Structure formats: C-alpha cells, structure tokens
Amino acid sequence: MKVKNLDGKLAVIVGGSSGIGYSIAKQLACHGCQILLAARDVNNLQKAADKLSKVSSVPVNIVSVDISHSPDIDKLKQAVESLAPAADILINSAGAVSCGKLHETPLAEWKRLHSLNVEGLVEILRVLLPAMRIQCENDKQQRHIVNIASAAGLMGFSGMSAYSATKGAVISLSECLRAELSRTPIGVTTVCPSFVQTPIASKVQIFGSMNNPKTEQRIQDMFGSDNLTPEKVALATMHAIDKNQGFLVVGNKAKLGYAIKRLSPYLFEKFVSR
Numbered sequence: 002m003k004v005k006n007l008d009g010k011l012a013v014i015v016g017g018s019s020g021i022g023y024s025i026a027k028q029l030a031c032h033g034c035q036i037l038l039a040a041r042d043v044n045n046l047q048k049a050a051d052k053l054s055k056v057s058s059v060p061v062n063i064v065s066v067d068i069s070h071s072p073d074i075d076k077l078k079q080a081v082e083s084l085a086p087a088a089d090i091l092i093n094s095a096g097a098v099s100c101g102k103l104h105e106t107p108l109a110e111w112k113r114l115h116s117l118n119v120e121g122l123v124e125i126l127r128v129l130l131p132a133m134r135i136q137c138e139n140d141k142q143q144r145h146i147v148n149i150a151s152a153a154g155l156m157g158f159s160g161m162s163a164y165s166a167t168k169g170a171v172i173s174l175s176e177c178l179r180a181e182l183s184r185t186p187i188g189v190t191t192v193c194p195s196f197v198q199t200p201i202a203s204k205v206q207i208f209g210s211m212n213n214p215k216t217e218q219r220i221q222d223m224f225g226s227d228n229l230t231p232e233k234v235a236l237a238t239m240h241a242i243d244k245n246q247g248f249l250v251v252g253n254k255a256k257l258g259y260a261i262k263r264l265s266p267y268l269f270e271k272f273v274s275r
Contacts, residue, residue: 002090002143002188004243008033011085015068015077015125016095018045020199021149023052024235025092030057032239037062037084039077040095068095068121069113078128087132089142090242093122094149096167098205100220103162105209111163118167119174122148126178133187143186145242148175150193152255156262158273160211168193179247188245193259194234195252196224 012029016022017038030036030053038053038061040046046063053061064080066073081088096118099110126146133144153161154168172191179189205220207213229252241249250256262269 002145002242004032004239010034010089012090013037013088014092015039018049021231021234022094023049024231028235028239030059035060039064039066041067069116074124074128087136089144091146098164100160101208101211106163114163114167119170137186145188147190150191152193152195155259190241191248193250195229195255197229
C-alpha cells in the first residue's frame with residue numbers, strides 16, 4: 002500500500018494515545034489519513050488528538066475502548082462505520098507487559114496479558130476485517146493491517162515467559178492472517194521492536210522474587226539501552242506498509258539477537274543464560 006496515496010484514507014490506531022501507536026498515527030496524519038484513535042483513557046486520547054491537530058489538518062476522531070471487554074469492540078466498530086465503510090489502515094498497538102518467572106507469575110496475570118495482547122487483538126480483527134474485505138471487493142483498493150508484536154515474541158528471556166508467550170502468539174496469528182489474505186489487496190505486517198522508550202516502561206508489573214529494586218533498575222536500563230524511540234519504529238512501520246513487508250524487526254539489539262538465534266542457537270542460549 003503506497004503511503005504517498007493516503008489522502009482521505011481512514012486509519013484506525015488501537016492503542017493510539019501514546020507510544021508507538023501515537024507516533025504511527027502522527028505519521029499517517031501527516032500523509033493525509035483521517036485518524037481514529039482508540040484507547041482506554043479518554044483524557045489521554047483527547048490530549049493525543051489535540052497534539053495531532055497541531056501538526057496536521059486531517060480529521061482526528063477518538064473512541065474510548067477497553068479491548069479486553071467485548072462490548073467495547075462493538076463501540077470501535079460503530080465508530081469506524083460512522084466515518085467510512087471500512088478501515089483502510091488498521092494499526093493494532095494496544096497491549097500490556099509484565100515480568101516474573103513462570104512459576105511465580107500468578108495465573109490471573111497470564112490470563113490478563115492473554116486477554117489484552119491476544120484475545121483483544123483477535124476480537125478487533127474479527128469485527129473489523131470482514132468490512133475491509135467487502136470494501137476491497139467493491140473498490141479494488143489496497144488496505145493494510147499492522148500488528149505490533151515484540152522481539153520478546155521471537156526470543157525467550159528469563160522472567161518474560163507470560164509476556165513472550167502472548168507476543169509469540171501475535172507473530173504466529175499475523176503470519177496466518179497474511180497467508181489467508183494473500184489473494185486479497187489487504188497486506189499484513191508484523192512489527193517486532195526491541196525495548197522502546199515509551200510510557201509503558203514505568204508501568205511494568207514485576208512478580209515474585211524478581212520484584213526488587215535491582216530488577217526495576219534493569220528494566221529501566223533495558224528500555225533505554227537500544228536508543229529506540231517510538232518515532233523510529235513509526236518510520237520503519239511506514240516503510241513496511243509501503244513495501245507490503247510481512248515481517249519487521251526494529252532495533253539493533255533485536256536484529257542482532259534474532260540473527261544469532263537463527264545462525265547459532267547454542268550461542269544464543271549461552272547469551273540469555275548469563
């Protein structure tokens with residue numbers, strides 16, 4: 002989907018009030034898309050919409066949704082239908098992260114992460130995708146879906162089992178979806194960034210024996226270690242949309258780690274077990 006031809010297209014950004022989602026929304030707005038931001042906190046949504054309105058003249062709409070709450074997904078569908086027959090670009094950037102060893106992470110936390118990172122994504126796709134397919138048949142126009150996963154879904158590290166399991170699921174379901182849509186004009190891109198400097202860094206819940214000041218500091222250091230900003234991820238994502246790139250790893254450390262894992266699983270295991 003050529004990003005030079007986005008004037009008037011409807012871009013729906015779930016998780017668009019901050020971080021990667023907001024930065025992608027900003028790029029899309031500057032390329033002429035009308036914007037629909039979706040997130041839980043209506044105050045943060047309004048602040049994000051106000052900021053976008055200062056950098057672009059495109060319409061910016063907001064809808065408050067909790068993607069782990071099924072009735073809210075219907076609100077999102079209604080908001081889309083009020084603006085266009087279907088989304089032209091769908092960015093799925095909402096999610097949550099936590100840290101803890103497998104046996105010390107409460108089952109309720111496993112379920113919470115799965116509900117937000119996997120089930121919420123599936124619900125959004127199940128609700129919005131049919132209209133996108135129908136509209137593609139009607140107007141023969143290209144459309145695109147971006148699912149934000151994580152390098153943690155590609156590589157397993159100690160204390161990340163619950164989170165990594167959900168992001169691994171996002172990668173797999175996105176690959177399946179791309180195959181299912183390969184005969185349609187709808188592209189699918191899976192984005193796997195390294196640790197990104199976003200507000201989520203200060204919201205990481207830590208469980209069990211890892212819940213200590215040393216781990217807290219290590220997490221903060223990791224989020225800043227790769228000098229990876231939401232803006233850099235957004236620019237890479239725009240390029241991937243333009244080229245209909247199916248899979249994108251962003252961040253030097255993520256690229257290096259994934260290359261080592263593929264070329265020498267033994268060396269990778271030595272590295273992560275240090």
